[in-house]
Amino acid sequence: MRDSFIRALTDLAAEDPRVMLVSGDLGFSVLDDFIARFPDAYVNAGVAEQNMTAVACGMALTGARAYTYSIANFPTLRCLEQLRNDVCYHRADVTVVAVGGGFSYGQLGMSHFATEDLAILRALPEMTVVAPSDPWQAYVLTCQMHARGGPGYLRLDKGQAGLAPGPVTLGRVRTVRDGDDAVIFAVGGILSEALGAAELLAAEGVGVRVVEVHTLKPFDVEGVRAAARACPYVLTLEEHSIVGGLGGAVAEACLEGGVAPRGFSRIGLRDLYPSEVGDQAHLRAHYGLDRHAAAARLRAMLDGHAVRALESERNLVGA
């Protein structure tokens, strides 16, 4: 996804001389082509994310269209107040790009897991929040975010749904599999696990709709409600804390719209800091975020004992 992003940014810079890439001393080999082609549109801010964000903001307030680039929580949480006070309050045209969403850097430890970013960035007024599910989509959504203008947050992860390119619209949910018995809403590359769960349940005669929510803000309230009205059981899946992320956003949209699913459950990290070592697939399985966990939760919901199942999962994770 990061390669697709930088390809998109390179194409955008060729058209738009206002593009400016400000890196936080990360992007080894990834940014080379961009830098070679547009040396004047690149600056390495060093290992100093507060200043990286402030500089990007100052440049944006002076006519640039700035992109900050770093890993996981460095361009977001480390400099959250610069995003809030400087970028968002001034509606500065700054797009924050974080590689390493969720467990992408699984072996590197909890410092490198972006697992609260979506909730925190979603809380900032003016901020667009996007997490693509495939490299081709990262390209398309980068271009759409550029057309919309900042402030924006683009969360890239190493997972991918593996879907063929199709129509994608910033701010609109995307139905990627049909079904009427239940719906799984998913954000980011972990969409692959939602599709896998739907496949597992299809073999058991359960039709699961899969809806991708690549844009958490602005949130497609009507699109989410429509899917939740059509399917009596609603499950959300995110490589992220269940606090304030996709699950919360779906629940808010449903309840405020008078949509009350027969069953509703969230899959995500249950308010804990992951300390397990392993790659993205291992960590998804370990923390119960993979297709098997999603299928099991849906089965439990359909059988009417989801709450009990959830309690036992919690205990498992806490042990």
Place this chain on the structure above:
Amino acid sequence: MSAAAPLETEALARRLRRHVVRMCASGKSSHVGSGLSLADIMAVLYGQVLRVDPADPAWPDRDRFILSKGHAGACVYAALAERGFMPLSVLETHYRNGSVLSGHVNHKGVPGVEVSTGSLGHGLGVGTGMALQLRRMGGRQRVYVALSDGECDEGSNWEAALFAAHHRLSNLCAVIDYNKLQALTSIADTLGLEPFADKWRAFGWSVAELDGHDHAALKAAFAAAALDDRPTCVIAHTVKGRGVSFMENQVLWHYRAPAGEELAAALAELDLADQEAAMETADA
């Protein structure tokens, strides 16, 4: 579009001080001491140094000013009103319900304010980005950022200091209102900054150290900064509460709003200063 004509700065500074005292009194706001400390710097910048056009606050060729020590917002609003960005009557609304003039400087609804601040340690980084972008565009505009001394505790300033020096942002000038007091007690008893000038020099900045109430010295420093090939840090030694004897060097006036007899006494001192200046002018 062109820059507004210069104003006489000593008289402007006295007007700014009276505005600050009245605004803090009528709004019952804090930070009167900070505004008085900064008044001469603001008078020199807005009176003669900054190339700005009150008729066109977004004039692309304007110089940029950021008050990073956002709590001295009253002094900026006063300078903008005196410069003609808004009517002087707007100053009376400071701190009031429904006003655009919040205690910490705010850009929304206030022409001439480039950046809202209030959380310390934000302005220099944003100003650094502005300076870099202005240079990329080949502009001659300069960027001025006013910081407090206590604000220099914030590490983000030193990130910006590294960056600006590395990129030799000669169009960037930081002014530090070095009044030696921070929120609870003296700088020396909190986190000592000395040797302060050496720190900035070590970071690669050109440094001018001067009396922050001496207009001639300030003007000379800003003129020299414009010719330097490095970013410049003007360390302006100031007196918190300057101009009102009982407020000078008192942490209390970081918080307390003048009222009643205190207000009358403060304004009397400032009026007296104005009359003395008028007599001196007449004598000369």
